[in-house]
Amino acid sequence: MSEPAEPREEPTPGPERNRAQGGIPEVPEGSPQLGESAGDADEGAPPGPTPAFDFWNALYSRRSIRKFKPEPVPRELVSQVLHAGIWAPSSCNYQMWDFVAVDDAALNAQLAQLSTQMGNAPVNIVVAYGRDFSEEAWANIQSASAAIQNMSLAAQVLGLGTFWITQTGDREKVRELVGLPEDRLVVAVLALGWPKFAPRKGPKRRPLAQVSHWNHYAGRPIPSSPRPQDWASDLLAIYQRARVLNGLRHNKPRAWEVRALAEALESLVPRPGEGARWLDVLPCTGIVTERLARERPGYRFEILERTREVADFVAARTNPRARAHVLGAAEGPEQGAFAIVSCLFRLENCAQSEREELLASMARWVAPQGRVLIGFVNANSFHDFSEWLRSRRAGPRGVEYVLAPDPSIGPFQTLDPRALEALARENELVVEARYGCQAVPPREEIEFRARNFSARSKRIARAFGWCLEKLEWLPGLRSRRGRFQFLLLKRA
Numbered sequence: 001m002s003e004p005a006e007p008r009e010e011p012t013p014g015p016e017r018n019r020a021q022g023g024i025p026e027v028p029e030g031s032p033q034l035g036e037s038a039g040d041a042d043e044g045a046p047p048g049p050t051p052a053f054d055f056w057n058a059l060y061s062r063r064s065i066r067k068f069k070p071e072p073v074p075r076e077l078v079s080q081v082l083h084a085g086i087w088a089p090s091s092c093n094y095q096m097w098d099f100v101a102v103d104d105a106a107l108n109a110q111l112a113q114l115s116t117q118m119g120n121a122p123v124n125i126v127v128a129y130g131r132d133f134s135e136e137a138w139a140n141i142q143s144a145s146a147a148i149q150n151m152s153l154a155a156q157v158l159g160l161g162t163f164w165i166t167q168t169g170d171r172e173k174v175r176e177l178v179g180l181p182e183d184r185l186v187v188a189v190l191a192l193g194w195p196k197f198a199p200r201k202g203p204k205r206r207p208l209a210q211v212s213h214w215n216h217y218a219g220r221p222i223p224s225s226p227r228p229q230d231w232a233s234d235l236l237a238i239y240q241r242a243r244v245l246n247g248l249r250h251n252k253p254r255a256w257e258v259r260a261l262a263e264a265l266e267s268l269v270p271r272p273g274e275g276a277r278w279l280d281v282l283p284c285t286g287i288v289t290e291r292l293a294r295e296r297p298g299y300r301f302e303i304l305e306r307t308r309e310v311a312d313f314v315a316a317r318t319n320p321r322a323r324a325h326v327l328g329a330a331e332g333p334e335q336g337a338f339a340i341v342s343c344l345f346r347l348e349n350c351a352q353s354e355r356e357e358l359l360a361s362m363a364r365w366v367a368p369q370g371r372v373l374i375g376f377v378n379a380n381s382f383h384d385f386s387e388w389l390r391s392r393r394a395g396p397r398g399v400e401y402v403l404a405p406d407p408s409i410g411p412f413q414t415l416d417p418r419a420l421e422a423l424a425r426e427n428e429l430v431v432e433a434r435y436g437c438q439a440v441p442p443r444e445e446i447e448f449r450a451r452n453f454s455a456r457s458k459r460i461a462r463a464f465g466w467c468l469e470k471l472e473w474l475p476g477l478r479s480r481r482g483r484f485q486f487l488l489l490k491r492a
């Protein structure tokens with residue numbers, strides 16, 4: 001599918017002209033039209049109010065709004081938002097989009113059954129595009145996206161809030177629920193309503209200098225691969241710094257992850273620290289370190305991170321404030337000084353060479369009578385299989401969505417316990433004790449993962465989980481096949 005070859009020279013519509021047209025730019029002469037008759041083209045006045053609004057203000061102040069007041073949105077306003085959508089560019093000007101504005105509470109409740117994200121706003125605009133139109137270069141999706149962005153900005157100007165939903169659950173079910181024919185592809189849903197709160201400052205943006213180039217790309221891209229070997233360590237540092245400082249929307253610890261950590265501490269780490277020093281290596285978001293400091297208050301915590309900013313971020317989360325070190329800095333953690341050196345669910349982020357270096361360093365930092373505590377996700381557990389299943393169900397993929405316990409941000413690869421133990425031995429560390437748990441997905445995890453399933457699939461998932469639960473107690477299963485493994489290492 002190709003665009004018309006020669007774009008026509010057109011005068012730029014100035015503000016005068018826009019005002020004269022009530023805010024709608026004139027259709028340029030000779031532009032491709034949808035039909036022969038004037039009735040097929042949009043030539044009417046805007047269906048709702050078009051208040052004057054500073055463009056830059058609208059652009060910079062638009063925020064994703066995820067909490068709405070229950071008050072309905074007058075249809076006149078919804079129509080105005082939709083009208084902004086049809087004035088977006090579209091590939092070949094085909095305009096093969098359809099917008100179904102759902103303001104019926106019962107129907108919205110049905111949409112919310114498919115994805116909880118559609119249970120927030122009084123209006124959900126289902127945005128669809130001709131499935132087989134302009135597929136080349138995903139121009140169908142690009143065209144629909146342009147319309148969504150237009151609608152988001154228009155809503156902002158009207159005092160309404162929106163958020164863009166791609167996690168719609170089964171998009172074919174969404175399509176069926178709103179009666180769209182099979183040849184329409186549901187691209188996204190735009191939630192629309194009156195914001196419950198004045199939007200806070202938005203999440204930070206990566207600096208322009210990092211993402212823009214003149215004439216020739218001159219940067220190093222952040223990899224989108226979840227494989228640690230594809231990441232240079234400085235890029236991982238940049239990525240994690242951006243993610244941590246921009247707000248931690250993903251990677252919140254789940255109840256079952258928190259439980260695993262608490263059990264491992266109980267089993268492996270003696271309670272009172274009595275002023276002993278504990279070094280936590282690569283804590284990243286600091287959620288785990290914060291918990292360690294709370295559960296083992298006698299220790300004096302220090303942390304080591306890849307960048308100063310992340311190190312300070314974590315230090316500020318611990319009480320009392322941990323001392324912060326930066327990986328690779330001239331003055332690192334003191335050698336042979338720590339009663340405990342921990343690294344929890346972070347060796348999975350590292351390429352093999354970095355993992356080796358880190359373990360060697362940890363062996364140097366730990367005191368002669370101290371212990372190294374490693375927590376990791378077991379490659380010989382259900383974890384990788386469940387990830388594979390998720391991607392098969394068209395679940396989210398890519399580095400952003402690698403399911404990993406907090407504080408893993410970035411690439412992630414489960415580890416083979418034997419390989420890790422061998423690496424420890426090379427550094428003259430031996431296993432003193434180990435703790436493994438969750439050989440099968442716990443019940444609350446199944447509930448969580450199945451939250452957007454149909455009622456039938458939910459029942460199947462629950463029954464499956466119930467059967468698995470019985471297996472959990474087979475002797476030796478948790479220590480060999482448990483997803484979460486913890487090793488307490490001491491000097492040989």
Ligand SMILES: Cc1cc2nc3c(=O)[nH]c(=O)nc-3n(C[C@H](O)[C@H](O)[C@H](O)COP(=O)(O)O)c2cc1C
Pocket residue numbers: 062063064065066117163164165166167168202203
């Ligand atoms: C293609 C796309 C898909 C998105 N999908 C979702 C989604 O499924 N759920 C959600 O809560 N937000 C979603 N968002 C909103 C982004 O999280 C949000 O735009 C981003 O965090 C920046 O925040 P801001 O919109 O307030 O500037 C999506 C945004 C885009 C552009």
